[in-house]
Amino acid sequence: MVKLVHSPYPSGHRQSIVHNETNIRISIRDLNIWYASARAVKDVSLDIEKNKVTAIIGPSGCGKSTLIRAVNRMNDIIPGVKVKGEILLDGKNIYDEDIDVVTIRKMVGMVFQRSNPFPKSIFENVAYGLKINGFPGKKKLAERIEQSLKDAALWDEVKDRLGDSALDLSGGQQQRLCIARALAVEPEVVLFDEPCSALDPVATARIEELIQELKEKYTIVIVTHNMQQAARISDFCTFLMLGELIEFDKTDKIFTTPSKKVTEDYITGRFG
Amino acid sequence: MDIRKTKEFIGFGVLKSAAVIVLLALFAILYFVAARGIKVINWEFLTQMPRSGMTAGGILPAILGTFYLTICAICFALPLGVAAAIYLTEYAKQGRLVRIIRIGINNLAGVPSVVFGLFGLAVFVKFCGFGISILSGGLTLGILILPTIIRASEEALMVVPRSFREASLALGATKWQTISKVVLPNAVSGMLTGSILGIGRAAGETAPILFTAVTFYSARLPRSVFSEVQALPYHIYALMTEGTHPEAQIPIAYGAALVLVSLVLGIDLIAIIIRNRFRRRKKW
C-alpha cells in the first residue's frame, strides 16, 4: 500500500513523501543536536524505509555525519553533545531512558569514513563483535565469519590468509573488512558514513556494488558528499544544509525535478 | 650586513657550546665512575657478601636489596597508576573532579624525595607497624613513582586512535569490553616504557628509603618483606660518609656506583629505545 505521509511538524520542515508505511524502519522525529552551544542539526524529521538505501547529501559541515551518528548513538561518546527529539527504531525511541545503548549499537551497525580495522588478524577483526557477545562454538564462529566475508565480497581475496594482519590489506579491502565486521553481528540497519571518501575509483565502485547487494538483507543509510554516488546507489535521498533538512524524496525525483531551488543549485554544482 | 651575520654566527656558537657543556657534564660523570669503578668490579664483587667491616668483599646484599625494593615499588605503583590513567583518559569527563585529581598528580610529582621518606616513616614504619623493611621502603618508593607511571600510561592510552574505540563501540561492545579488548592491548608497550622509567627512578632513590628500609650492614640476606635490607644507593652514601677506612672503602663505592649507574641508566636507555622504536613503528 502506498500512501502520502505528512510530517506532524508545522512550517519549514514539512516533508511529504511516498512511503510504504508498513515498511518504515527508522523514524526521525524533530531531531535537534547541539555541539557545546552550536546547533548542528535543526528540527530534522524523516522516515527511513526497510531494505532501501537512503542517502544523506549536502555541503561539508551541514550536519550529515552528526545526523547519521545519532542513529546508533555514536554521538554519545563526544563530550558536550546534546540531543533532543526522537529516533524511533521499529517504533521504539532509542533515546528513551530505559534503552541500553549497547543493544542499539548491535542492531545498528556502522562503517566509518576511514577504514578502521583493529591491528589484529583478518579473522580476529570479524570475530571481535561476535566474541564480545559470547558467541558459542568455534566451528559456528568460523562459519559466520566466512559468511560475513562473503557478504562483504572479500572472502575470495582473503580466504587463504585469514591469519594475516588486517593492516596489510589495501584501503578498499580494509573498508570491506570493516563492512564484514559490521555484518557479522547481524544488525538490522547499517550506517555508512562517507565510506568511500578515502578510496580510489575502482575500490569505490566495488563498495557501491556491494551496498546495492546488501539492501536485500539490510536497511541502509549512507552519508556521502559525492552526488553521483547518491544518484547511483540510493532509493531515497535527503538534502541537508546548515543542519536543516531542505528536501527529502525519492532519489530520481531529487535528481531530476527537485522541488526546491537550493537543492537544484547544489545538485547542479553551483555551490558546495 | 656583515655585522648581522657575525652576530648570528657568534650567537649560535654560544648556544652550541652550552649544549656541549651539558653533554660534557654527563660524560664526565659517566667516565669517572666507569674508569675507576671497572677496576674493582669482578664476579666476586657482584656475588659476595661484604667482609672485614665493609672494607673488603662484595656488594651482593646491596644489589639484591635494591632489586627487592624496586620490585615491591612497581608491584604497588603499576596497578594503581594504570588504573588511574584508564579512569582519566577513558572515563572521566572534564570537570572539577578531574582537575583535582590532576592537581594531586602534578603536586605529588613535585614533593621532595626526603618528604616521601618522612611520610613512609610515619605511616608504613610506625603507623602500619611494618618496621624498617622492604615493604615500608617499597611502598614509599611506589608512591614516589606513581605520577611517572600515571603520566606515561596516560600518554600511551591517548595515542590509541579514537577510531578503534568507535569501531568497537559501534559493534555493540560495552565501554569496558572496548577498553580491555581494544584500547589496552594497543597501549601496553607504551605503558611498559613508563613503568620501566619508574623502575629506573625507584632503583636510584636514596632519601625515601633512608628511614624506611635500609641498613648499612646486615650479616644475612633478607628473608621476607619485613626484613631490613642493604641497598645500592644507600651503600654508596654510607661508604663515603660513615666509613672509618676511606682508602679501602672509596674503591668499593666506585664499584657500587658503577653498578648502580649501569643499572639505572641501562634501564632508562632500554625504555628510551623501546619508546622511540614504538613511536616510529606505529602503523595507524
Added chain:
Amino acid sequence: MKRARKENLIKRLFCLFSLFSIVFLLGIVIVLFKEGLPIFKVTSFGKFFFGKFWYPTYEPPDFGILPLLLGSLWVTAGALIIAVPLGVASAVYISEVAHPKIKGLIKPAIELLAGVPSVVYGFFGMVVVAPLVQKFFGLPVGLNALTASILLGVMAIPTITSISEDAISSVPKSFKEASYALGANRWETTVKVTVPSAAGGISTAIILGMGRAIGETMTVLMVAGGAAVIPRSFFQPVRTMTATIAAEMGETVVGSEHFHALFAIALVLFVLTLSLNIGADVLTQKFRKRLR
C-alpha cells in the same frame, strides 16, 4: 540493565583508584602537620623561623631554622645561576639550531642526565668536583656551597631544558615565518620572536628546575659541607633543610622535640615546593591561553 550496572561498577572502581594520588598527597600533608606542629609547643613561630641557631641536641635545644632555610635558598640560587643559562641555551640549541640527527642524540643524553641517581652526583661531587674546587680557589675544604651549587645546577638542567624545549618548539611556525618574511635572519628571529614567545613556558621550566634543586637531598647532604650557619659566601660550608632531615632523622627518638622539629622543617619544605609547583601550573595555564 545488569550490564549497565556492571559497567557503572567498573567505572567507579577506576575512579576510586585514580583518587589515590590525592589521598597520598593529603596523607603527606596530614602527617607533616600532625608530626610537625607539636614543635610549636616548645618554641615560638618567630624563634623557629628566625632563630639563628640550630642546636637540636643541646640542653636546652635551639630550633632556629633560619640558617637551614637560607642554606637551601643559597645553594638553590647558585644552582640556578648555573642551570638557567646552560639549560635554556641548550633548549634553544636543540629546538632551533641542531640538525635532527644531533637532536636525536642530545635529547636522550639529557634524559639520561636526569636519570643519574642523586647519590651518584653526590659521590662524583665528593671525589671529583670538591677537590677541583678546593684546588682552583685555594680553599681549606672543597665541600661547600659552591660545589653543591655546581652539582645541583647540573641536576636541574634536564628539567629546565626539556620543558623549555617543549615550549620553544610549540611556538607557531607562522610567527617565525612572519619574521623571516621581514628580512630577519635565524638568529634575530630566535632572539626577538621565538624565545620571547616561549617566555611563559621557559619561566615554568625555571620554576620547576628550582623546585628540583630545593628539594634535592642526597647530593647536598654529601657535598655542601653541613655547617648549620647563615651563609655569607659561596666558599663556606652550608647545610640545607633537606640535608638536615636526612642526616638527623636516623638519630632522633620518635616523638621527641627534635623529631617534631624535623617534621616541621619538612612541612616548610613541602609548602615551598608546593607553591613553586602551583606557580608553575598557573603560568602554564596562562601561557596556553595566550597562545590560543
